[in-house]
Amino acid sequence: GAGVSQSPRYKVAKRGQDVALRCDPISGHVSLFWYQQALGQGPEFLTYFQNEAQLDKSGLPSDRFFAERPEGSVSTLKIQRTQQEDSAVYLCASILTGGGGELFFGEGSRLTVL
Amino acid sequence: KQEVTQIPAALSVPEGENLVLNCSFTDSAIYNLQWFRQDPGKGLTSLLLIQSSQREQTSGRLNASLDKSSGRSTLYIAASQPGDSATYLCAVFAWGSQGNLIFGKGTKLSVKP
Numbered sequence: 001g002a003g004v005s006q007s008p009r010y011k012v013a014k015r016g017q018d019v020a021l022r023c024d025p026i027s028g029h030v031s032l033f034w035y036q037q038a039l040g041q042g043p044e045f046l047t048y049f050q051n052e053a054q055l056d057k058s059g060l061p062s063d064r065f066f067a068e069r070p071e072g073s074v075s076t077l078k079i080q081r082t083q084q085e086d087s088a089v090y091l092c093a094s095i096l097t098g099g100g101g102e103l104f105f106g107e108g109s110r111l112t113v114l
Numbered sequence: 115k116q117e118v119t120q121i122p123a124a125l126s127v128p129e130g131e132n133l134v135l136n137c138s139f140t141d142s143a144i145y146n147l148q149w150f151r152q153d154p155g156k157g158l159t160s161l162l163l164i165q166s167s168q169r170e171q172t173s174g175r176l177n178a179s180l181d182k183s184s185g186r187s188t189l190y191i192a193a194s195q196p197g198d199s200a201t202y203l204c205a206v207f208a209w210g211s212q213g214n215l216i217f218g219k220g221t222k223l224s225v226k227p
Binding site for chain 2: 004006033040042043045048059091103105106107110
């Protein structure tokens with residue numbers, strides 16, 4: 001696609017509900033990143049994939065967070081048993097190569113946990 | 115651990131002014147530094163990417179400099195316009211134990227007509 005696409009753009013969940021957020025990166029981009037952005041803060045790293053391999057998941061805040069990219073393209077970030085502190089914008093970004101280069105971001109998925 | 119700081123946190127200027135946004139980072143072992151713009155409720159738009167071997171990059175009214183040894187970057191915006199109002203984020207890319215882009219908290223810019 002022309003850009004990084006994320007869905008849903010907005011999600012309201014009741015506490016305890018499971019949610020799944022999808023990221024469709026730019027076609028051919030090798031690396032994919034997930035970030036969490038709280039209100040008024042910069043994005044915080046969650047996890048990183050190179051193709052289908054999850055190379056770094058050190059930023060995932062708890063074992064309720066799980067990400068996958070089974071075919072090296074679309075990625076899903078899953079949050080189980082959501083808590084209010086999970087409310088944030090979840091941003092996905094992709095980059096063409098594995099080396100340092102320009103990151104392209106999607107518009108994010110805004111999660112509100114009631 | 116790499117930390118990125120942006121000063122000021124917020125800035126309000128009249129239209130037409132030239133302005134400078136500052137970014138500092140604690141670990142000079144970076145691959146590149148990227149400046150982004152974020153409009154309310156939107157994702158991040160890349161403005162300028164400076165590789166570690168470069169000193170500056172320019173795009174239109176924007177100029178970004180990088181001084182790796184001192185851990186600093188500045189984003190210069192010439193002849194500011196109301197449409198420049200947004201949050202500007204600086205991020206450094208460093209492979210290694212973190213292997214990801216580390217962001218500052220941003221500078222919220224407001225340009226008054």
